[in-house]
Amino acid sequence: MNNSIQFENAHHVTLPNGMRAMLCHTPTASESFVSMAVRAGHFYDPQDCQGLAHLLEHMLFMGSRHLPKPNAINNFIEQHGGAINAWTGTEYANYHFSCSGDALAQTLPAFADMLRQPLFEEDALSKEIVNIHAEFEFKKKDDLRRLYQIHKETCNPQHPFAKFSVGNSDTFSKHNPGELKQRLKALHSELYCANNMRLCIASPMPTAQLEALLHQCFGSMEAGVLADDNWPELYTSEQLGIQINIHPLQAARRMIVTFALPALQNDYRCKPLNYVSHLIGDEGEGSLLAYLKHNDWAMNLIAGSGIEGDRFKDFNVSFQLTQKGLENKYHVVAALFSYINLIRQAIEEDWRYQEKSQLNALALEYEENVKPMGIVTEYAQHQFLFSPEELNILRATIGSYDKQALEHALSFFSPENLRLKVISKDVETTKACAFYEAEYGVEQIDPEILHSLNSPPLIDALVLPPPNPYLGGEYSLILPETEFNSPTTLIDNEDYRFWFAQDQQFHSPKGDIYISFDAINFSNSLEAVAAKRIWLGALNDYLQARYYRAEIAGLHYRIYGHQAGFTLHTRGFTDQQTLLASQLLDAVIHYIPDEKAFAHHKALQIQSLHNALLNKPTNRLFSRLSVLIQRNTQAPVELLDAIENISYQEMVDYRHAAFTGYFVESFMHGNWASDEAKQFADTIKNLCPHGGGRPLSRAVSKLPVGSTLFHEVACKHDDSAIVLYLQAPSSSLTDTALCMVLEQMLAAPFFNALRTEQQLGYIVGTGYVPHNQHPGMAFYIQSPQCSPKKLLDATTDFLFQQLHEIEFYRFYWPNIQQTLIKQLEERDLTLSMKSQRLWVSLGTQDFGFNRNVKLAERVKTLTFEEIQCFANQLAKRERCGELVLYSRGKFDEIPKLRKQTINSISDFKQQIAYH
CATH class of the missing domain: 3.30.830.10 (Metalloenzyme, LuxS/M16 peptidase-like)
Structure with a gap:
């Protein structure tokens, strides 16, 4: 399978209603990839109903005119060999899916229907609010989410970034379901229009057919207008030159030095921020990190990350500090400014820039692990910023030296644009942030310290990197043997x-x-x-x-x-x-x-x-x-x-x-x-002259059949969670194939029944879980509102019902069979993927190097009667070993028999038999 996409030859279309689309013909690919970017992120939330854009994204999956049932679009796309997902960001929401290469004519109309004609049923709306609240609760103990909220509270309150983007039951309960429905319809009508949407498709479908399909699906959409993005500055002068002290949940000592910039990441010709982050993030001898390590001030450094938008960019330099580094944090900041000065002084030395460009060119020419869905999603959004001519060269541009552009970029790396976050349990805080209750405090950085950073000390140990000795000129291929x-x-x-x-x-x-x-x-x-x-x-x-x-x-x-x-x-x-x-x-x-x-x-x-x-x-x-x-x-x-x-x-x-x-x-x-x-x-x-050892066993525990073992994992989290793991009796092709098939059959119904209908939690799913090639499958739920016993009862009730009614799946079996065969027969996409597959085969002594091919053959010969037999044996608990792991959260433990409980891990491992 070849999923490479050549954007240089992309075909650009603007429909009469104003919708722009970028069509990439991929004749040898076996899949189609589609992404729609909508300027409808949380920046466009009404001030009195924050989180509405996120709720709208959820509701588009809850039924449309032609696919009225909740999540029907997910099932429809899965039946055509793909998957669908979405996210809501700051300025944009994005909806994207993949499908079999020849299925686009069926799936794109359904995708368009979902975007154009959502039903907004009040029952589904109430359930989705519960799901969004569970998602919110799930992230309450996430340090990154807590940091993000503090970021919002310390920027310009007039900027839409300050809004609460997620939403929860408290924010939505201020409006009754009828009002919310009208709010959703109004936001959808305003933002989900042709001029406010950009589409990118990569497909083996011929371009002329693709364009005709595009007109068919989106040609009659309302034109509307492009949403305004004329925001105020992200930070006022009061929000610069400040230090934000934050208490984390995890043991951490971090410092994030942020420079507030304009949207320099959009300069694709020079790519100045790539060059600056390449030098600041250097880890070689003479680097900033090497100097900080030598002084026992820092253990790690990451340069260049940070929030960004069409008109703004945070350039972060994030340090993982030692205790000594925390005590010397301003010395660390001074060393950073000293290193930035070195970059300024060496700006005439264009060989260093050319070397970076050569590295970019090599990375692009021999790129591996390309994820087509991610690239198509990027290009959908890029169409809001770049012309068709620019889009066609965007990815292939490796960067051309431009002294003025580099000087302009570096001019923003000044003490006046500085924000400092210090993250440690040792710092002083004065308040708690909204929603996540993370403790933080804000103080002005001493003006004398800021002034001193304009003339940082010259540090002899800091030097810019020398020419790279590992960078080759030409790379030739050997003759095959x-x-x-x-x-x-x-x-x-x-x-x-x-x-x-x-x-x-x-x-x-x-x-x-x-x-x-x-x-x-x-x-x-x-x-x-x-x-x-x-x-x-x-x-x-x-x-x-x-x-x-x-x-x-x-x-x-x-x-x-x-x-x-x-x-x-x-x-x-x-x-x-x-x-x-x-x-x-x-x-x-x-x-x-x-x-x-x-x-x-x-x-x-x-x-x-x-x-x-x-x-x-x-x-x-x-x-x-x-x-x-x-x-x-x-x-x-x-x-x-x-x-x-x-x-x-x-x-x-x-x-x-x-x-x-x-x-x-x-x-x-x-x-x-x-x-x-x-x-x-x-x-x-x-x-390695002193070997003398032997290969060690990779044996796996042999769980008993006919009874369930229980094991509680103590967890500092209010949510409860369970994992029900079913272990196949052997690693034979038949047992492996049956495990894979049954897990795929039950995945969507399990999610729909326990998350969408019963709303037991935000994290609900199934998985095929092999250990050292020994097959098994797992069913899992994490919940803020249900006890582990309720989660387990719901899971086992679902399983027993479905296993006894397995005949219902006979209709779906051919689709599931074909999807699984396709997955197993997928060729290695990259050299590294093939290397890893062969290495794993050696480890499992698969010296034919074709286990997946054999599995595909076994799936092809599998009869539905074999699946029925497997399901019946599972229902009677005659086939698989069973293990329940759970965390009780704020709830009671699961009542169970003492002899079925694993209390000591080491005792269990000494007593259990092994495969």
Whole structure:
């Protein structure tokens, strides 16, 4: 399947009623992608009914003239091989869907009907308000949402950004359902008109047919007028030069330095903000981050993010501070201004800009993981700002050096445009924000401090990056060797196995190298895993500045832990990748943190684990599910004690033991010749001389059939949540196929019954959940208003009813079958995706590298009678193991039999049988 979209040849249409559309013909694609941008974001909410635009977006899914039932549009799009979704932002709302390439003639009229002719039924309206309130409650314990609300309260109150964008039952209850319905109809009539909407479509349908379909679906829409966007300034002088102190829920010490800018992100020719963020965000030696780390002031830095609109932009530099950094926060800000001065002084050195442009060009030419839906959505909105000629070159423009544009952009990086957010439990606060009750305080930054930032100190340790040594000139392709089309072992000893495959599909100068260590002394106890996590954190920190230049030149690496040990993964351009992998592997083998690094990363691990315990209930439950099912996966709550108590010498001893008996498995896939692979295989062997280990088991718990196990996860959240997990008896093709099919059959009805109709919660869903390729499925709900017992009863009632009435699904079975076959037969979209699939196949010993193809064949031969039999066995509890995980929130626990309760994770793991 090829979903690449060539925007250079896009066809632009303006209908007689004023609607603009951008049509991209993708003749080889198997899917169509559609996005409609409407200038109807929350900025257009009436002052006395904030959240109305969001409610309107929800109501468009609740039935239209030709598809009157709630969520009928979702089911209709799913039946045509796709999915539909929407969001409401600041200035714009967006509605987008995908479908099978040949289904657009059926789906686009339904999409147009949804946008043009919503019903606004009062029953559905009342239910959707409940859902929006559940969504609001769900986000109340979200630090980002709380930060966003404080941002709104500290900007110009006359600017529409200050409005409460989400809405909840309190804001909507000020109006009776009849009034709300009229408000919705009025807002829809005003904003959902041809001149206020922009459409982007990428489809294999020929352009002439696509244009005719467009006229058919939208040609008779009311013309209307383009909504006004003449807002006041986002910040007045009173909202600049201020410090905002914020208490977070999670353990965090962050500082966000914000520069208030005009909409410079829309300068696509020079892209000045990309250049500035590229330099400020540098992590190499001599960088701002390296300097702050050396002083033990900061651990991380992100430059360039921040809210933006058609007429404004916040440029954020976000620091993750240490305690010492918090105490020296103004020194951190001064160092930032010192570095910005370096950028100003070097503006004549255009080679640095040209290098950034070359990096942009390489990224564009060899782009992977392109998400067509995201791009089509961007282009729908871009049509409000750019001409057709500009749109056709927008994505391909890599940036051209423009000294004046760069100087103009940098002129806004001044103390006068500064806002400072300090986020810590240690700061003083004076008030609580509306809706989310987050504590904060606002104070003026001392004028003397602001004045001093105009002449920041010259810091010798700060230097702009030198020419990138990893940036290659030309990237050539190797000659194919037929015997290496699929993974082949070059070395296979008891303690070392090396696989190699050439890329003969994507013809890209890229590749992936995986080197995995199974180390029993890094995985056989909580203390061993604690030592591994601290060591990995320190190792990655040690490598960050040394290899950052490689990272931005398209040579990426990750070193991460897994249940049996850890893995080094490099990817990107093959030129110099083996050298990078060798250097990284040498560091892996020899690096031992000093006591200062140990203490630092031990504290970070403790903070990270504490924060993990504050995750949303459904996230916590799925995390705990993995812990209970996978033998060597540990829970944060158990790891905390081990990490808090481990000493430096114990960490060193565990690390030493891990590297005296390990098994290495490696896979090299991409643009390499076999001679290069053989040479690299020997390099790994020489760098890892002390193997002697064996591959470790990835066994999964074997849940008992016929009874349900219960496990409560303590969670600091008012919402209750449950996950009902059904584990298939084996990982056979038949059990896997049946699990996949039944989950897909029940997904939409489960959502409609428990969320739309019964309104049990905002987070409601199902999922196919394999562990180490062992199949299973999960049903989950998170609720602010129902006890876990009620959620579980509703889930089991739904399941028993549906499983006993499975005959009802016979009509839908062919569509579900075709959708699943299509998903399983999808070709690898990128070289990296193929590398990952082959690597996973090696890990599960699928040496035919075709499990998905076999699964597709099994789904093709599956009869509805087999599905009925599976459903009947599930209903009688004769087929699958059952586990209920729950968090009680502010409610009572689920009453259950003592013998069915998992109280101790370690006891459960010692007593349970394994597959």
